[in-house]
Amino acid sequence: MPELHAANAMPATTIPAAAGVGLRLQHMPLLANDPDDAPRRAAWLEIHSENFLNAGGARRAMLQEIAARYPISCHGVGLSLGSAQGLDAAHLERLKNLFTWAKPALISEHLSWSVVDGAYLNDLLPLPYTTDALKTVGDNISRAQDAFGRKILIENPSSYLQFAASSMPEYEFLARLAENTGCGLLLDVNNIYVSAANNGFDAGRYIANIPANVVGEIHLAGHSIEDEGDNRVLVDTHSTYVCDPVWALYRATLDHVGVVPTLIEWDLDVPAFEELQAEAARAQGFMNATRKVMHVA
């Protein structure tokens, strides 16, 4: 990646405790071409870090236009914090360069793995929740935070199975990661709902056991349902509207953690941006109705 002049760097800012929208590539021309004085289409935007690692071209240029008008959060999908073999130094460097350029107000990644023996599998794969894994993931998070020089938020994954070796629930694993590394948490309420349905645990209990003071962001998305006989699997497709039980769970989450930045994600069969704005407005309504406001770094 070439050196970028300071004048080309983007403004740093903070993510407001309001509803944002996941920025998808097909919506970038729309937002990049808005005049400076046009009304903002979202309180803030989140990008997938790995989509912006290229040296140049239209995509980065559009992001630069957009970031001049919106606070940006960088959400990673490729760091593989759960890798038993540790983090890839080259990828840490790529992300560090991106953050230096894009100056995101928030950085987040997942509690999952996607790399083994140098192969990147492009999915957020599950981990056993053991004390061994807690050390591996914690070391990886600390290394990433040291490399970036700042705190990252860790998102709970959607899962379809559990490991027999797990010795603690996911919420405890996350709480201990936050305690051990100083990382924050990104609670994906849809993922909690999906994982609870798939693995037979109680979503409300999960949320009640999350340490409220470390939650810095919430994700909301839609999932799809696959039925086969009386076996049902919820698949985290991000392909539709947030469902009513997830909205109810979101309200319970706000009651527990307070009003924190909340993001609408939609990745497959992506609709017009206005649809995402409508979902964000709905989330904003729940936030406005939640009295308790907390400040998380």
Add this chain to the structure above:
Amino acid sequence: MLLEMQRAFKATVMGTGDADAVAALVRAPKGDVSRRIAVYRNTVQKSLTDVLAAAFPVTERIVGPRFFFVLARDYAVQFPPEVPQLSVYGAGFADFIAHHPRTQGLAYLPDVARLEWARGETYFAADAPPLNAAWLSAFGPEQLPQARFVVHPATRLVRSAYPIHRIWSVNQPEVAEVPAVDMAAAQSVLLTRPVYDVGLRLLSEADAAFVAACAAGATLNDAAVAALAVDEGFDLQAALQEHFRQGTFTDVVA
């Protein structure tokens, strides 16, 4: 322990390993373990083949989506991404097609895939100013033939024994019915990005020899000689004007 699990999981989702090795480690309600593992397998395989389909849409149209899925899955299993950056995944796909037993009847296909890959590289390449004619005034009439043109970071030249420009053009989404293509013609395609839009242009073979020579570091004089060896009617002046317009080069150095 964690590493063994991850290796077994990788083999299972790539379809190269024994799913029982993973099944023994996990649990799911109602004993639905194999179906739950399949959710991960489907996601991994579909996401990687989707990435390749997005990078090679003309290749996919030529062979059809079902066979493309087989090709792309075979590639993903043998050559999974080495970098978590999907815009650089697929660099070896054209060579893979060239050696795949089931595409040997489509000799032109690897070059079509090379053209598609070059197009992506052009789109994502570093930004740089395009060279324009005014910059040449720094050189005297004796110095200019010895100057070297530096190609723009986004410039790619794809040369083929097949009519790849024609094949690419007639397989665009807006073309409903693909006409017959005369396979006898060799074609070279120049990809450039003066600002952000990728330009894709059929180049004369003489001009292609000129650009290739410049890219290899030849002087302007030697590059012109290479072009004239292909076609003694090569018009250097006209060719350069077009290259300046398209942003083929970014600099000229003594």
